[in-house]
Structures are given as structure tokens and as C-alpha cells.
Amino acid sequence: MKSVDASVPDGAAATACFLDAGDTALVVEFGRDIDRHASALVLALADRVKAAAIPGVVETLPTFRSLMVHYDPLRLSQPELKARIAPLLEGLTAAEQAGCHWRLPACYDPSIGLDLLEVAERTKLSVDEVIKVHSSTTYHIYMLGFLPGFPYMGDLPAALELPRRQNPRVRVPKGSLAIAMRMSCVYSLESPGGWHVLSRTPAPLWDPRRENAGLLAAGDKVVFEPVSLDDYQSLLARADSGEWVPEPDTGGRP
Amino acid sequence: MKPALRVLAPGLLTTVQDLGRTGYQSLGVPVSGAMDIVSFAAANAIVGNPPSAAALEIAYQGPSLVVEATSVRIAYAGPETAIDILSPDGTPRRLPRLQSARLMQGETLRIGALTGSAVGYLAVEGGIDVPLMLGSRSTLTRATIGGFEGRQLRAQDRLPLATADAPEREEASLPSLDLSPPERFRVVLGPQDDYFTARGIETLLTATYTVTQSSDRMGMRLDGPKLEHADGFDIVSDGIAPGTIQVPGNGMPIVLLADRQTTGGYPKIATVISADLAPLGRLRPGAQVRFEKVSVGEAQGIRREQARMIASLRERLVPVPPTVSINLEKLYGSNLLSGWVDARE
Secondary structure: OOOOOOOOOOOOOOOOOEEOOOOOEEEEOOOOOHHHHHHHHHHHHHHHHHHHHHOOEEEEEEEEOOEEEEEEOOOOHHHHHHHHHHHOOOOOOOOOOOOOEEEEEEEEOOOOOOHHHHHHHHOOOOOHHHHHHOOOOOEEEEEOOOOOOEEEEEOOOOOHHHOOOOEEEEEEOOOOEEOOOEEEEEOOOOEEOOOOOEOOOOOOOOOHHHHHHEEOOOOEEEEEEOOOOOHHHHHHHHOOOOOOOOOOEEEOOO | OOOOOEEOOOEEEEEEEEOOOOOOOHHOOOOOOOOOOOHHHHHHHHHHOOOOOOOEEEEEEEOOOOOOOOOEEEEEEEOOOEEEEOOOOOEEOOOOOEEEEEOOOOOOEOOOOOOOOOOEEEEEOOEEEOOEEOOOOOEEEEHHEEEEEEOOOOOOEEEOOOOOOOOOOEEEEOOOOOOOOOOOOEEEEOHHHHHHHHHHHHHHHOOOOOOOOOOOOOOEEEEEEOOEEEOOOOOOOOOOOEEEOOOOOOOOOOOEEEOOOEEEEEEEEEEHHHHHHHHHHHHOOOEEEEEEEHHHHHHHHHHHHHHHHHHHOOOOOOEEOOOOEEEEEEEHHHHHHHHHHHHHH
């Protein structure tokens, strides 16, 4: 039931197709479903496009199963862009992408894990089992989206799989760890939201005061370590003052 | 004190915008920026700014701003509105749109209701000097990023300016600016046009849609004939381009604009071409929208034409004869108007 970290088969050849997204973006799609192999190919291509520094490419946006390339049509036509990307797909494998590994504190106290009791009830697990299952999984960050610094992480063990809440909350507090379907996420900012909140992390995932405003990137791996409410609060105070920013275990970014 | 424009009345939704915040979409940060880059570029050109200078985006109802600098040079570009400059004693003078004017300390600029379209721009020579955040001064109110404290303007805000004293010189005017919408907004089909039936595509390209009230800087919700999905309406989230037309389960298209989210999980039937985003951004609720299909190559050709038009704005500027731009302070200071001034006291 536990999803295995880095279960990506490597060496498989990449099959991709180009899709039009208007005259300023091109989609390179590797599949239509969420799977780790497609995600690894997307991230590997993102690295290659970045390294190629193609004049006129504005930025790339990796998602679950495709890479969106935003470009300036005044500097680069679509045929030119396709001609620059096609060779980058040659020999692309799932093995070459390597992200950072993070261990982030999370407090599963029911006072801030707003849906913890309900999730336990609906999954027919004890609260302790829910916490154990959620915090013993190494999550792969497929992509960031929805909010600045908001990671879509998988794969959530099937034992915790639930649809989204029927009544989304108007306000989900910043730092809330939540689950829906086979995904786990962190609300990097306070926002409306429909996922089930299990806990809260004091880690500042998004802080525009920092030069590196977003802590996490697509392709990173994350494990959540349960901490007490007291520890959560003292870490949160240190994070708010800018005194504490988590460091990855391995694989620092350049 | 830093030179500023102090807000007396903020207008309906006035925000600082520039050309947007690119480079952070992979972190989930929307691009934002001016909804109508043509009017934005025109306002900046008229005051002599580079095209990237931050300006005020005004929606529906303009602000009143008092000058707290030695002098400022401003210009408004956008739909018709009343632009009045009030001297400290309240004497108004009218300024045409698409024309620069130099305002002195203590004078008030008052911009009225916009007629015809939704947004206009007020540029200030030297630019609005709010701090750069992630490389841009654009405001994204949803995430409290950029602009003036990440939000729309409020009364008593002091908008910092880069230039404390606008140099005296001849004022400039742009003789005309075409703000008329295209007959049909042009789209490139995809990236998920295959999630719709042939009839769904046909409907998009033939029907007339109406802009609804629930439209904002993030997206424009349209009302009209339902677009028929071929096979479900939940897809695995992928990237969103500027102008993406996503279609949720109710079959009503939503065109995603400047503050669009970076990713989304509804099928995207087509994408409005980049050159048509400016006229689209000007539309108000109630406006009618029709679409037609073009190729990516055609879209890029149309975009190049638009870029040439924007680049030519500066060359098209004409000097304003001094009689049109009356400097009240100078006139009051001379004997010429002394009798008039006396009569008012």
C-alpha cells in the first residue's frame, strides 16, 4: 500500500507530442494520466530546455504529464521552437532528473488538522494509523500550481483515498497539509480549498521576501515528520521572523 | 519625503501593473500585468517612458490623485473619460486623453467614469516606483503580490514616484489610438480540442457569446450556447496559456486573462491569440464575443503587426501647442490674468 519512492522505470524511450496552446505557448505532452514515468520525462525535458537556453523561450512549466513552453513569438516562431525542442527529446529518459529530498515537520494535532477525525472515520482507520500512513510516505512533487508554492504531491497510499470535500472551505489556513484522491498538497498561502486537512507544517513554502521565494520545486521528494503542537508553534514563530528556513537533506539546487 | 501621488479617491479597481511577472510560473506564480497592453504602451509612450514602466490600470471608474512632488508628467490612454486637473483652489482644466500634462505640487488629477470599455491606463513620467517583486511591479491581489502592498489602491495611499520633478518641455499627444474590437476574436484550436465533439467546436466558431458579470482580471466567463464535451470534463491538470479558453462541466467557456492560474484541470478547447488579448481585456459585461479560427502562423503574423504598431507609437506623437496646455501657475504669475485672479479673491 505504501507507494515506493523512485519506482520510475528508466531507459524507456520518450514518446511525446506537440499541442498548440495559442501563439505564445507550446505543450509537449507525454501522456494523459498521472504517472511517475511521464512526470520524470517532463522534468527531464524541463532541465534540458533550461540548459539549452533557447533565445525567445520565456519559461517552462512542468505539469503532471506535459511541459508547457512559454515563448515570445516576436523572437521565435512555432516551427523554430519545435525544431529546437525535437532534438532535446532524443534519448530522453526518466532517469536523469534529480530533485532535492526534504524532511518537513508537520503537526497532526486535531486542533489544526481540521479533518483528521473525519478522515479517520471515513477511511475506517484510527487517527494514529492515518497519521502513520500519511507521514511514512515519501512524496514526489509532480508540479506546483493553484497558488504560489503549492505542491501537488503523490502518490498518497490508497488507504487514504477520498474524493474532495463536498463543501469546500472558504479559508484554509496557510501551511495546511491536505489530501484528496491519490494526492497530498500543502496550502502555501491561506486560500479557499476543498481538500481534507490532516495537519499543518510550519515550513515557509512561499515567502516572496526570500530571493528563492518558493521552497519546493517539481521533482523534489518530501517526507513529513510529526511534531508536537508546541514544536509546531515555536518553529512557526521562527519561520515567520525569517530565522528558520528548512534545508534539503540532499540534492541542493544550484 | 519621497515624491508621490496621494490617493484622494481610489476609483473602482485601480492597480499598479507593468508587462507582468514571467519566470515563476513553475512555482505557481501567475504572470499578471496590464490587461490591455496597447493602451498601456500608449500611455507610457506619451510621457516618454520605456514600454516596461509601471503605470496605473484603471477599471470602470478613475481615481483622484493629488501631486506630492515638485511636478509630475502624466498621460491617460484608454476609452473616453473626463480628465480634470484641479489647481489647489479647485479651478479645473480639462485634459484630453492621449495627451501629456505637467502637474505641479498640490494639483489634483481627477479621472471620471470610463465609457465604452473596461480599462484605461495612467502613466507617470519616470514610472510608479513601487518595489520590484520577483522582477515585476504588477499587482496580483489574489496572492497579495507586487504593486502597492499587493492590493488595489485605497484612499490616502501614497504612490511612490521615480521622478520628483518632471522636466519642463513641450507636451505630447497621440492623434489617435484604435481601441475597436475585432469583428471576431481569433483563436487557435487546442490544446484539448479533441475533448469536444465536432458540434462543440462548430458552436465555438459560430455562436455569439456574452461577457458575464462574473469576469475579472483572472478570467472572463462567457454565456451562450453550451460547448459539448466528447468524453467527460475532468482532465489531469496541465499548463494554462494566456487566452486559454477552458470549458468546465456546464459547457460555458471561460477565457483566462492576465491573473490566470498557471495550471488547470478543465479541457481547453482553444486559445485566443496574443494580439487579441488587449481588445478582449477591454470588454465589459454585456459585450458580445464571436470567435474565428486561425493557424499559429497567422496568429504570430498578426502579433508582429501589433508589435510594429506599438513600436510606432512614439513616432506618431505630435507636440501640443502651448495654448492647448495652459500652465495656470505661469499665467497666474504673470500680469496677463491678474484681473481675473483678483476677481476671484
